[in-house]
Amino acid sequence: MTKEELKSKVCQAIADRRSDIMQLRNAIYQEPELGFKETKTAAKVAALFRSLGIAHETGLAVTGVKGRLKGRQSKQTVAVLGEMDAVICAGHPDADPLTGAAHCCGHDAQIAAMAAVAMGLIDSGAMEQLAGDVVFFAVPAEEYVEITYRDKLRKAGSIKYLGGKAELIRLGAFDDIDMALQIHLATKPEGDSFVRLGSTSNGFIGKLVHYQGRAAHAAMAPEEGINALNAAMLGIMGVHAQRETFREQDYVRFHPIITQGGDLVNVVPDDVRMESYVRAANVSALLTSNTKINRALQAGADAVGAEVKIQDLPGYLPLCNNSALNAVFRENAALLYGAEQVNVGPHEAGSTDTGDLSHIMPTIHPWIGCVHGALHSADYCVADVEAGYIKTAQAMALTVIDLLYGEGETAQDIIAADKPLLTKAEYLKFLDSFSSDA
Ligand SMILES: [Zn+2]
Incomplete structure (x- = not known):
């Protein structure tokens, strides 16, 4: 099968799974949970992995779930990440009445898209054609909230760092991963949905x-x-x-x-x-x-x-996208969203723990503009379901194929050219330098 044939097969496979993808999305959306408490969400991800026959580990950094699909060879590993946690937004119509948690940051879409990539690669038989593995990683606690509660977890020894990816890096859960794809939904005031690439963040x-x-x-x-x-x-x-x-x-x-x-x-x-x-x-x-x-x-x-x-x-840490990896994603996003809708983003004053990951391995964090209302607020709602849940997954799946098809030359080239800003040891030392214990 040529790469182009494979890519269209994967896109079709994801489109055919639309009702499964939305069912998972609804299940995640309806039971929002805060970081390091995502037990129901993690159970749903684990159940999905079981149903798809994906070997996986659970309980990583309290709630993380990590599955792996093997390629024809296992030269490089590309991770598709999905964050599991919600924020507190008690005024949101779909907030949990007890905790006030709501998916006003679209992490439900991240999990749905991650799952959709897995479905598409499996259903199309793509893994036979790839020279590397794909990790599907449902990660905890991207939102750095309930600091007092998390500091208690830290003092009790259940975590050392208060964000999910830092904790996973410390535990070695990214040691067998070479590069990572992570998306976030963004607000789209009017007009078509868009993709913003290369935004840095605080x-x-x-x-x-x-x-x-x-x-x-x-x-x-x-x-x-x-x-x-x-x-x-x-x-x-x-x-x-x-x-x-x-x-x-x-x-x-x-x-x-x-x-x-x-x-x-x-x-x-x-x-x-x-x-x-x-x-x-x-x-x-x-x-x-x-x-x-x-x-x-x-x-x-x-x-x-x-x-x-x-x-x-x-x-x-501030976010810095890998430009070569962005270029691969950009081409695929242009096919799906239209080239004029794919742009380079500005600096964002918000923060994400994907910034941490971006310091130690090639990482990208595209923003998918498909939301009405503001992030983290009561009027947040996904206005363009196709853009948020389906095309996002297709763009990531096509990127995985570009990276790992054939002998995985594209992934190899990106890794060879990448100069990580920090080694893992330097990164952990850097984090520890901020710690003033009380
Ligand atoms: Zn978020």
């Missing part, structure tokens, strides 16, 4: 802040107390006074939430806690802005005589 440092004051009667003896909420407020204001020093090209972001702001209205708040990230487009801006922000947070405590404990945690 990295960040995670942060837990604990202001300790002294309780007292809020009206009869406030002079006896030390108001930790005022300390926190001044700390945040202090960061605002730093903002003019943040350079535009560094895309610095600090967006704290107060997770505990006091217990009773008639008691001076003595225990106030915040979670935040410090984000920036590059590591040096990350480090300098983090120093300024910590200094301002400390100043808030000093102003009212409170104590503050600032705990920095390893976050994510």
